[in-house]
Amino acid sequence: MRGLWTTDRVRAAEERVLARVPAGSLMRRAAFGVAVAAVDLLDGRRRVGLLVGAGNNGGDALWAGYYLLRRGIAVSAVLLDPARAHAEGLAAFRRAGGRVVDRLRDVDLVVDGIVGLSGRGPLRPAAAEHVAHLDAPVLAVDSPSGVDPDTGAVDGPAVRADVTVTFGCLKPVHALADCGEVRLVDLGLEPELGGPDLVELDLADVGAAWPVPGRDDDKYTQGVTGVAAGSATYPGAAVLATGSALLATSGMVRYAGAAAEGVRAQWPEAICTGSITDAGRVQSWVVGPGLGTGLGAEDVLRTVLEAGVPVCADADAITMLANNPDLWDARDPDTPVVLTPHDREFERLAGEVGPDRVAAARRAAGKFDAVVLLKGHATVVAAPDGRVLVNRARTSWAATAGSGDVLSGLIGSLLAAGLDPLLAAGCAARVHVLAAELAADGAPIPASALLSAVPDAIRAARREAS
Numbered sequence: 001m002r003g004l005w006t007t008d009r010v011r012a013a014e015e016r017v018l019a020r021v022p023a024g025s026l027m028r029r030a031a032f033g034v035a036v037a038a039v040d041l042l043d044g045r046r047r048v049g050l051l052v053g054a055g056n057n058g059g060d061a062l063w064a065g066y067y068l069l070r071r072g073i074a075v076s077a078v079l080l081d082p083a084r085a086h087a088e089g090l091a092a093f094r095r096a097g098g099r100v101v102d103r104l105r106d107v108d109l110v111v112d113g114i115v116g117l118s119g120r121g122p123l124r125p126a127a128a129e130h131v132a133h134l135d136a137p138v139l140a141v142d143s144p145s146g147v148d149p150d151t152g153a154v155d156g157p158a159v160r161a162d163v164t165v166t167f168g169c170l171k172p173v174h175a176l177a178d179c180g181e182v183r184l185v186d187l188g189l190e191p192e193l194g195g196p197d198l199v200e201l202d203l204a205d206v207g208a209a210w211p212v213p214g215r216d217d218d219k220y221t222q223g224v225t226g227v228a229a230g231s232a233t234y235p236g237a238a239v240l241a242t243g244s245a246l247l248a249t250s251g252m253v254r255y256a257g258a259a260a261e262g263v264r265a266q267w268p269e270a271i272c273t274g275s276i277t278d279a280g281r282v283q284s285w286v287v288g289p290g291l292g293t294g295l296g297a298e299d300v301l302r303t304v305l306e307a308g309v310p311v312c313a314d315a316d317a318i319t320m321l322a323n324n325p326d327l328w329d330a331r332d333p334d335t336p337v338v339l340t341p342h343d344r345e346f347e348r349l350a351g352e353v354g355p356d357r358v359a360a361a362r363r364a365a366g367k368f369d370a371v372v373l374l375k376g377h378a379t380v381v382a383a384p385d386g387r388v389l390v391n392r393a394r395t396s397w398a399a400t401a402g403s404g405d406v407l408s409g410l411i412g413s414l415l416a417a418g419l420d421p422l423l424a425a426g427c428a429a430r431v432h433v434l435a436a437e438l439a440a441d442g443a444p445i446p447a448s449a450l451l452s453a454v455p456d457a458i459r460a461a462r463r464e465a466s
C-alpha cells in the first residue's frame with residue numbers, strides 16, 4: 001500500500017522538519033538523490049542539461065548539477081527567470097564549473113527543474129518553448145512540470161518524464177499522471193505527514209484481500225453474487241458480467257434477466273432465471289450493464305436497491321439514477337452501493353468531472369453516500385467518508401467495449417464475499433487492469449479476452465501476497 005499526500009500536507013510536514021535541520025540540508029539531500037538517478041540514467045554518457053525555474057525546484061536542479069559536475073559530468077543550465085534563480089544553488093553550480101546557456105544543445109539527459117510543488121497550470125510559453133525542442137530523455141525533479149501536482153491534470157504544454165525523482169513522499173500526481181518511473185528520496189518526512197490523502201493498493205494488498213475458499217466453505221458461505229444485467233438487445237453485457245463474477249470467487253452466481261438463455265449457454269454453472277422476482281437469495285447485486293433504461297429496467301433497479309444487500313450499480317443503472325433520482329428512495333440507508341461511472345455517466349449523475357478527478361469522485365461519494373469508482377486511465381475510488389484509492393493503468397488496453405461489464409462483475413463478487421465496498425472496488429480495479437495487460441500482451445483484445453485473463457491476474461496478485 002502506498003500513500004500519497006497533497007502539496008499542502010507536504011509543505012506543512014516539510015516546515016516541521018525544516019525547523020530542526022540545518023538550512024539547505026533538505027534541498028541538498030533531494031538534489032543528491034536527483035544526481036544519483038541522473039548518473040544511473042546516463043549509463044556512462046556525460047552531458048546533462050538543466051531547465052531551471054524560479055523556485056526551489058530549480059534550486060534542486062542546480063544543486064544536482066553541482067553534484068554531477070563534481071563527478072566530472074558536463075552540465076549546462078537554462079535559467080528561465082535568471083533574476084529569481086535559486087541563489088545558493090546557482091553559486092554552487094557556477095563554482096563547480098557549470099555553464100549557463102540560452103538553449104540546451106547536445107545533451108544526453110535533461111533535468112526538469114522548471115516547477116514542482118508550486119506549479120499550477122500548463123507550462124508558460126518560455127518554458128514550453130524549451131521543452132518542445134527536447135530530444136534527450138527527461139528526469140523530472142519532484143514532478144513533471146506543467147502537470148498539476150495535486151490533480152495530475154494536464155491542460156496544455158507539459159514535460160513528459162522518463163523518470164521522476166520525488167522527495168519525502170509521493171504526491172497525487174505520481175499516481176494520477178504519467179511520471180515515467182517514480183523514485184522516492186527519503187527526507188525524514190514520514191513521521192510528520194499523518195495519514196495519506198490517497199492510497200494506491202499494491203498487487204500484494206489485493207492478493208491478500210482476495211477471497212478464497214477455506215476448509216469449511218461451501219458454495220453459499222463465500223457469498224452468492226446476483227447479476228441483473230443484459231437485455232434482449234444487449235445479452236453480451238450479461239455474459240461478461242456474470243462470467244467475471246464466476247471467475248472472481250468460487251461462490252455461486254445467479255443471473256436474472258432477459259439474457260438468461262445466452263448466459264446459460266456460455267456459463268452452465270450460473271443459476272439463471274428470466275426474472276428478478278424469482279432469482280433467489282444473493283449477498284450482492286450487480287445491476288445495470290446492458291439492462292436498458294425503460295420501466296422494466298427501473299423496476300429491476302428498485303428491486304435490487306430494496307434487497308438490503310450491497311449493490312454495484314453500473315452503466316444503465318447509473319443513467320436511471322441520474323434521470324430519476326427518486327429511485328434512490330428504494331435503497332435501505334444501510335445498504336452499501338458502489339457506483340462505477342465513466343466520465344459521461346458521472347456527468348449525468350453529478351455534474352462535470354473537471355480537472356480534479358479525486359475531488360469529483362469524493363464529492364459524488366458524499367452526495368450519494370456511496371463508493372464512487374470513476375473510470376479512466378487512472379481510476380479513482382472514493383468512499384463517502386473521504387477515503388480514496390487510486391489505480392493507474394500502465395497500458396490502455398482495457399479501453400474496449402464491454403470491459404466495464406467485466407469490472408462490475410468483479411466488484412459484485414467481492415461485495416458478495418463481504419469485502420469493505422471501497423476495498424472491493426479498489427481490488428477489482430487493480431485486477432481488471434492487470435487482466436487487461438496480461439491478455440493484451442502488446443496487441444488489442446476484446447473484453448472477452450480480458451475476462452479470460454482474470455484468473456491469471458488473481459493468481460499473480462495472490463503470488464505477490466504469499
Ligand SMILES: NC(=O)C1=CN([C@@H]2O[C@H](COP(=O)(O)OP(=O)(O)OC[C@H]3O[C@@H](n4cnc5c(N)ncnc54)[C@H](OP(=O)(O)O)[C@@H]3O)[C@@H](O)[C@H]2O)[C@@H](O)CC1
Nearest residue numbers: 026027055056057115116117118119120121122123124142
Ligand atoms: N520545501 C522544502 O523543504 C523542499 C522543497 N524542495 C523542492 O522545492 C519545490 C517547491 O519549490 P517552490 O515552492 O519554491 O516552488 P516551485 O515548484 O519551484 O515553483 C517555482 C515558481 O514557478 C512558477 N510557476 C508556477 N507554475 C508554473 C508553470 N506552470 N510554468 C512555469 N512556471 C510556473 C511560480 O512562480 P511565479 O512566476 O508564479 O511567481 C512558482 O512560484 C519542490 O517541488 C521540490 O522540488 C526540495 O528541495 C526538498 C525540500
Ligand SMILES: Nc1ncnc2c1ncn2[C@@H]1O[C@H](COP(=O)(O)OP(=O)(O)O)[C@@H](O)[C@H]1O
Nearest residue numbers: 342375376377393396398399401402403404405
Ligand atoms: N485509456 C484507458 N486506459 C486504461 N483503462 C481504460 C482507459 N479507458 C477506459 N479504461 C477502462 O476500461 C473500462 C471501460 O468501462 P466502460 O466505459 O464502462 O466500458 P463498457 O461500458 O463498454 O463496458 C473501465 O474499467 C476503464 O477504467
Ligand SMILES: [K+]
Nearest residue numbers: 112115141143
Ligand atoms: K519539475
